[in-house]
Amino acid sequence: xxxxxxxxxxxxxxxxxxxxxxxxxxxxxxxxxxxxxxxxxxxxxxxxxxxxxxxxxxxxxxxxxxxxxxxxxxxxxxxxxxxxxxxxxxxxxxxxxxxxxxxxxxxxxxxxxxxxxxxxxxxxxxxxxxxxxxxxxxxxxxxxxxxxxxxxxxxxxxxxxxxxxxxxxxxxxxxxxxxx
Numbered sequence: 001x002x003x004x005x006x007x008x009x010x011x012x013x014x015x016x017x018x019x020x021x022x023x024x025x026x027x028x029x030x031x032x033x034x035x036x037x038x039x040x041x042x043x044x045x046x047x048x049x050x051x052x053x054x055x056x057x058x059x060x061x062x063x064x065x066x067x068x069x070x071x072x073x074x075x076x077x078x079x080x081x082x083x084x085x086x087x088x089x090x091x092x093x094x095x096x097x098x099x100x101x102x103x104x105x106x107x108x109x110x111x112x113x114x115x116x117x118x119x120x121x122x123x124x125x126x127x128x129x130x131x132x133x134x135x136x137x138x139x140x141x142x143x144x145x146x147x148x149x150x151x152x153x154x155x156x157x158x159x160x161x162x163x164x165x166x167x168x169x170x171x172x173x174x175x176x177x178x179x180x
Contacts, residue, residue, distance in 0.1 A: 011037070083096070
C-alpha cells in the first residue's frame, strides 16, 4: 500500500515507520508528511506527540481525535520547504517552514486548507529522563487559505490522491464516498 502522504513510497517504510517511532523524521517535510498520514489513520496520540512541548499544553488528544474523526483527509500537496539545519550543520538559520495544501472531506463537501507551518528541534527524552539527541516537532502555522471547494456528487470522480493515481479512476460513491 502506498503511503497516504503522496510520496509514492510504501506506507510501512515511509510515514508508518515514523508514526510507530521505528525511526525519526529527518526533516520538517518528513514530519509534516507523517502528521498528515496520522490524520488519515486517526492516530491522535502521534499528532499530539509531534507538537512542540510548548504547544502540547494548549492541545488535547481528545480534541485532536474529534477533529480527525470529523474529516476524511484525502490529499497532501507540499509546495515548499525552506532550508533547515540538520545535526551535522553548524549554520544558524530561521525556523524551518513547510508550505502545503491539504484537501479533506466532511461528508461529501470538499475543503482546501493551505498553511505555512514552522518546525523546531527539541530534545528527545527517553522514559528515564535522559536526553538522546533531538527530533523535529511542529511549532505552529499560519493558515492562509481555507475554503469549501464544493460538493462531490456520488457519480463524480473521487478527488482523492489515491484515485487520481489510478489508471481507471473510480466514482466518489465507490471510493471515498462509500460510507455516505
